[in-house]
Amino acid sequence: MEILEKAKTEYPSADTNGKSLLKRIFGEDAFKNNSDWIELFQNFCKKNNLTITYDYSKRKEAGYAYLPHEKLVDAEDEHENASCMIRKIIALNNKEKNFIPDYKNKSQRRWFPVGEMTEAGLVFSHTFYEYWGSSTLAFVGSPFVSPTSDEAKRLFVEYLSIYEKYLIVTQ
16 A cells, blocks of 8 residues: 555544644645545546446446436435445456455455444444355445455545445435
8 A cells, every 4th residue: 555545544543643744744635525525436537537427328338437316316316326436436446456356255355344423424443354155144335345454444535425425325
């Protein structure tokens, strides 16, 4: 993991002095709060040469990031779009890492992040792995897995505002 990526991952849990030090080292912009989840995904798409499409027939075509709702009417629409966003982000990350989740392989660890609700909102808590083939447990987001604990945490922290829309559906 790059030094800056590691710093971004640790930033949310750092105390005031730690945050101040990280900002002095890496600059203020490195730790901007990406609270606008739609803009965050648009930037991800731009960086990865993806075109956002609302056309269901293009959902599996290379170069596209499919979202089901162009106009967001309610929290349910936001949740569904966020689900597609996270799936695309993790799929591309796993492709870069040459990681293919194999749910029939009982010895392959598949890591996912766990968030915690606090008074301040959703925050990263820890990562967890499961072999899925070895139990009858069902986890929300089983396709949202990463090859390592560090990757699962990095993606959760970096795309927290998208995870919030996925995990917290308010009416």
